[in-house]
């Protein structure tokens with residue numbers, strides 16, 4: 001039985017999959033079963049920021065697996081402590097405490113529990129069109145009914161929503177009972193939607209005045225993707241709690257809740273935890289990721305290449321493109337009609353891109369890509385769209 005038949009017979013049918021199966025990757029390229037090579041501008045949805053099979057990462061993971069992969073949090077774990085120290089070396093001032101979990105949704109779940117416990121308040125604000133994950137509380141925070149439909153019984157009634165980018169809408173919703181606001185620096189799954197510096201600064205200031213915690217979901221924007229270590233640094237805003245996952249592990253499942261010493265103290269032994277959270281294997285992988293991002297200056301590459309790429313994409317003359325937006329190496333090209341066709345044409349030409357939110361072609365490549373690789377897609381897109389002018 002081939003992979004397609006096995007998938008349809010034995011797996012849940014909860015994903016819409018492209019008809020290709022990758023066997024391995026190297027750098028910014030992936031290879032399928034037939035040996036075809038693809039330039040990857042998806043990076044496993046913003047996970048594979050250091051590319052595939054980076055020798056330092058492979059060495060860290062194999063060496064760790066050969067010694068010890070899992071230790072319970074009943075004991076001290078050196079790799080976990082090392083990782084927390086490394087994260088503290090790149091986070092905004094004061095954000096020195098980490099709690100490790102296994103995914104982005106779980107990180108948000110932990111952040112929300114922490115905020116409710118710390119503030120002793122009962123309500124949470126989030127934005128319409130956001131995405132924070134699929135577990136119960138993170139699904140509640142996800143301000144899109146399409147993800148919540150039929151799961152309402154599992155979602156608490158603590159959530160309310162305001163318009164992303166609209167500070168007045170936020171001010172009209174916040175009350176003395178608002179424990180936290182949770183927000184993405186860029187609404188990534190929501191179509192790479194950006195908002196102004198003033199908007200984020202207002203959220204920060206109003207939260208401070210109101211005693212509400214600002215949780216920033218950096219699951220997709222963190223670890224250098226936007227041209228800063230964390231997306232919120234583009235706006236000079238320091239949140240109270242930050243959540244990480246995706247690129248943190250370079251391909252192994254890890255998430256983190258990062259906050260100040262003071263806020264972290266709301267969790268005491270037994271208040272929160274998870275069996276696999278921060279085990280030696282995933283922490284050794286994440287330590288290697290941070291070292292590689294630093295050594296290879298990938299944050300800077302995201303900034304300079306992202307800027308140039310976005311400017312080139314904006315120069316494409318097409319009636320179908322309505323907007324090009326983003327920050328660093330998260331770029332959305334909103335199209336009137338042909339987003340899916342662009343994805344299919346790119347695939348045919350050995351380039352992987354992905355459409356999010358119906359009509360936005362999203363570029364979230366490994367942060368190691370170079371100008372020639374970015375140009376390759378720009379030229380492909382330009383040639384494809386010229387048919388429709």
Ligand SMILES: Cc1ncc(COP(=O)(O)O)c(C=O)c1O
Pocket residue numbers: 045103104105106108131132133134184188189217218219220221245246
């Ligand atoms: C901003 C954001 N938050 C949370 C999540 C959920 O992360 P995970 O799929 O690891 O649970 C995602 C996933 O796409 C995301 O983009």
